[in-house]
Amino acid sequence: MSARINAARINAARIGVRRGWHEFVIGLRSPQDQTFYLSMGFGALALLWFNRDEALPGTTLTLPQVALPSLLAGIVMFSIVIGPAYALALEREDGTLLRSRVAPYGLHGYLVGVGTLTVVSLLPLLVIVLGGSAVLFDGAVPGDPGRWGLIVIALLLxxxxxxxxGFAIGALVPRIQQVTTWGMLPIVGLAWISGIFGDMTRLWDWVQILAQVFPMYWLAHLMRYAFLPEAAVTNELYGVWRLGPGIAVLAAWVVVGSALATLLVRRMARRQSGAAVAEARDQAATQYVR
Amino acid sequence: MSTPEIPRPLDRPPVVRVRGLRMRYGDHDVLDGVDLDVRASEVVVLLGPNGAGKTTTIEILEGFRRPSAGSVEVLGVDPLHADEAWRARVGVVLQSWRDHARWTPRDLIDHLGSYYVPFAEDGRVRPIPTDELIDMVGLEGAADQRIITLSGGQRRRLDVAVGIVGRPELLFLDEPTAGFDPQARREFHELVHRLTDLDGTTVLLTTHDLGEAEKLADRILILAGGRIVADGSADELARRIRGTAEVRWTRDGERFVHAATDATTFVRQLLAEHPAGIDDLEVRRASLEDTYLELVRSHLDGDAVHAPVSLVSEVS
Incomplete structure (x- = not known):
C-alpha cells in the first residue's frame, strides 16, 4: 500500500511539473504575458543602458557591471515571491485550487505546478537581461565557468x-487585492534595504541587520560575489565577501520556509469548498455591478 | 429449518451513513440532527427549499466542511480524515466559474484524469479515457476550444466530465443542472442513468427541480428546517399525502372537479349513483410537487412530526 502511495505522490509531482509547463506555454502565447516579459526585461536593460557611462567612484567599474547582479537578484526575488502569492490568492477564489483538490494528490500536483510555473517564468526574463547585458555592456557578464557554477548555485538557492x-503570503492574504499590501510593498521595501537599488552601507545599523535576516540580501550578495572582481568588496557590508554565511542563511530559509509554507497552505486548502468559491463569485459579481 | 437469506441490496452496508449531523453557524442551526443512508448503486436526490442545508450537507460528505456534531461515514471512512485513496473513489461535480479559463476541455480532462492512474483497480479502469469521456458528456464540438469561450451548458458538461473522470464509486452533484435548458437537462439525465447502469455508481445529488428528482431518483430525501422530513420514492411520497387525488368528470355537459381522499371509493360511488352520463372521467394522483409543497409547508408551520417519514419500511 505504501509503495502505491509513493507511486501516486511521484505521479502527482510529475503531473504538477507538466501542469506548470502547460500554463507557461499558454502564457507565452498570450499578449498579456509577452508584454510583461518584454517590458520587465527591456525596462531593466534600459535602466542599465542610460547609466552605462557612469563609473563607480574609486574603481574602474561601470554602473551596469555593479548593478547587474543586484538587479538579477531583485528580479528573482520579485518573480518568485509575487508569482505564487498571486496564483494562490487568485486560484483559490476562482475554484482552480478546489478543482485540483478533488483529485487524489491533486493539491500536491497543483502546488508543484505553481512552483514550476513560477520558476520557468523566470527564464525569459533572465535570458533577456543576461543576454542583453552580455551584448551591450563589456565585462558585465562573466565568461569563466567557475563563476557560472557559483551563479547557478546562488540562483537555485x-x-x-x-x-x-510566496506560498506563505498567498496562503495568508484574505483576498487577492491584499497581495499588493502584503506582498508587493514588503518586497519593494526589502529590496530597498537589501541594497538592490543602491548602496546599503549608508543605512542605519539596525536596518542593515534586519536586511540580513532575509534571503534577498544574501542572494544579491552571492550574485555580486560571482559577478564582480575581488576588489569590489569595498562596497559590501563590513568590507568582506561572506560566501559561507550566505549559503547557510539561504539554506536555512529553504528548510524553515518550506515547513512553514506547507503548514499555511494546508490550513488554507482545508478551508476551501464549493460554497467558499460561490461566495467569492457572488462578491466579485456585486463588485462588478457597483 | 431456516431458509438461507438471500442478500438484498438493503442488507449491504450503506455507502453513506450519517447520524445526528448538526451544523451550527453562530447561533443558527442549519442542520439539526440529520440522519441519512445511501446504499450502493442507489441514486438519491436531496430536495429542499433554499437555505435548507443541502449544500452544507453535501460539502460535509465531500470532506470540505467540518460538522458541528454527529457521525459521518462515506465509503466506510470519516471524510474529514480520509486519505487520497478515498478521494480517488469519490467524484465531486463542482460548479465552475472562471478556473482554467485558458485551458481547453481536452487538456483539463487529460490533466485531472492523470491523477487517477495509480488508483486503477481490477474491473475499474481509471481514469476514463479522455476521448470516451468527451463523447459521453457530448463535448465533441468544443473539446479544443478555450474554456472561457464555452457556453454555460458546455461548461456544466465539462464540470460533470471532470467529476466522473476517475470513474468514482460514489458521485456527489450539487445542483448539477442549474441553468440548463430542457434539452441539456434531458441529456444530463441520460448521462446519469448511463453512469449508474454501466459502473454501478452511487449518486447523491441536490436539486430543487422536482421533475428532475422524479426522473432520476431511486429515493428522494426532503430536507427542511435542518432535518430530513421525508424519505421514499417519488410514488411513495405522493401516496403519503392524503386527500390530494383529484377526480374530474363531466355529466350532462357540465364539468366537475373533486379532491378525494380515497379516489377509488369515490369513483365507485360516483359511477353507482350515475350509471349513465359520466364522461371524461380522470383521476390524477397528487404530483410530487403537491407532496413536496405540502411536506415543506406542514413542516414550516411546525405541525410536522419530528421523526422522519420513513416509507421504505411500510412498502417493503
Whole structure:
C-alpha cells in the first residue's frame, strides 16, 4: 500500500511539473504575458543602458557591471515571491485550487505546478537581461565557468529560499487585492534595504541587520560575489565577501520556509469548498455591478 | 429449518451513513440532527427549499466542511480524515466559474484524469479515457476550444466530465443542472442513468427541480428546517399525502372537479349513483410537487412530526 502511495505522490509531482509547463506555454502565447516579459526585461536593460557611462567612484567599474547582479537578484526575488502569492490568492477564489483538490494528490500536483510555473517564468526574463547585458555592456557578464557554477548555485538557492515566502503570503492574504499590501510593498521595501537599488552601507545599523535576516540580501550578495572582481568588496557590508554565511542563511530559509509554507497552505486548502468559491463569485459579481 | 437469506441490496452496508449531523453557524442551526443512508448503486436526490442545508450537507460528505456534531461515514471512512485513496473513489461535480479559463476541455480532462492512474483497480479502469469521456458528456464540438469561450451548458458538461473522470464509486452533484435548458437537462439525465447502469455508481445529488428528482431518483430525501422530513420514492411520497387525488368528470355537459381522499371509493360511488352520463372521467394522483409543497409547508408551520417519514419500511 505504501509503495502505491509513493507511486501516486511521484505521479502527482510529475503531473504538477507538466501542469506548470502547460500554463507557461499558454502564457507565452498570450499578449498579456509577452508584454510583461518584454517590458520587465527591456525596462531593466534600459535602466542599465542610460547609466552605462557612469563609473563607480574609486574603481574602474561601470554602473551596469555593479548593478547587474543586484538587479538579477531583485528580479528573482520579485518573480518568485509575487508569482505564487498571486496564483494562490487568485486560484483559490476562482475554484482552480478546489478543482485540483478533488483529485487524489491533486493539491500536491497543483502546488508543484505553481512552483514550476513560477520558476520557468523566470527564464525569459533572465535570458533577456543576461543576454542583453552580455551584448551591450563589456565585462558585465562573466565568461569563466567557475563563476557560472557559483551563479547557478546562488540562483537555485535563492529560488528555493524565496519560493516558500510566496506560498506563505498567498496562503495568508484574505483576498487577492491584499497581495499588493502584503506582498508587493514588503518586497519593494526589502529590496530597498537589501541594497538592490543602491548602496546599503549608508543605512542605519539596525536596518542593515534586519536586511540580513532575509534571503534577498544574501542572494544579491552571492550574485555580486560571482559577478564582480575581488576588489569590489569595498562596497559590501563590513568590507568582506561572506560566501559561507550566505549559503547557510539561504539554506536555512529553504528548510524553515518550506515547513512553514506547507503548514499555511494546508490550513488554507482545508478551508476551501464549493460554497467558499460561490461566495467569492457572488462578491466579485456585486463588485462588478457597483 | 431456516431458509438461507438471500442478500438484498438493503442488507449491504450503506455507502453513506450519517447520524445526528448538526451544523451550527453562530447561533443558527442549519442542520439539526440529520440522519441519512445511501446504499450502493442507489441514486438519491436531496430536495429542499433554499437555505435548507443541502449544500452544507453535501460539502460535509465531500470532506470540505467540518460538522458541528454527529457521525459521518462515506465509503466506510470519516471524510474529514480520509486519505487520497478515498478521494480517488469519490467524484465531486463542482460548479465552475472562471478556473482554467485558458485551458481547453481536452487538456483539463487529460490533466485531472492523470491523477487517477495509480488508483486503477481490477474491473475499474481509471481514469476514463479522455476521448470516451468527451463523447459521453457530448463535448465533441468544443473539446479544443478555450474554456472561457464555452457556453454555460458546455461548461456544466465539462464540470460533470471532470467529476466522473476517475470513474468514482460514489458521485456527489450539487445542483448539477442549474441553468440548463430542457434539452441539456434531458441529456444530463441520460448521462446519469448511463453512469449508474454501466459502473454501478452511487449518486447523491441536490436539486430543487422536482421533475428532475422524479426522473432520476431511486429515493428522494426532503430536507427542511435542518432535518430530513421525508424519505421514499417519488410514488411513495405522493401516496403519503392524503386527500390530494383529484377526480374530474363531466355529466350532462357540465364539468366537475373533486379532491378525494380515497379516489377509488369515490369513483365507485360516483359511477353507482350515475350509471349513465359520466364522461371524461380522470383521476390524477397528487404530483410530487403537491407532496413536496405540502411536506415543506406542514413542516414550516411546525405541525410536522419530528421523526422522519420513513416509507421504505411500510412498502417493503
Amino acid at each position: 535563492g529560488i528555493l529560499a524565496n519560493l516558500p515566502l
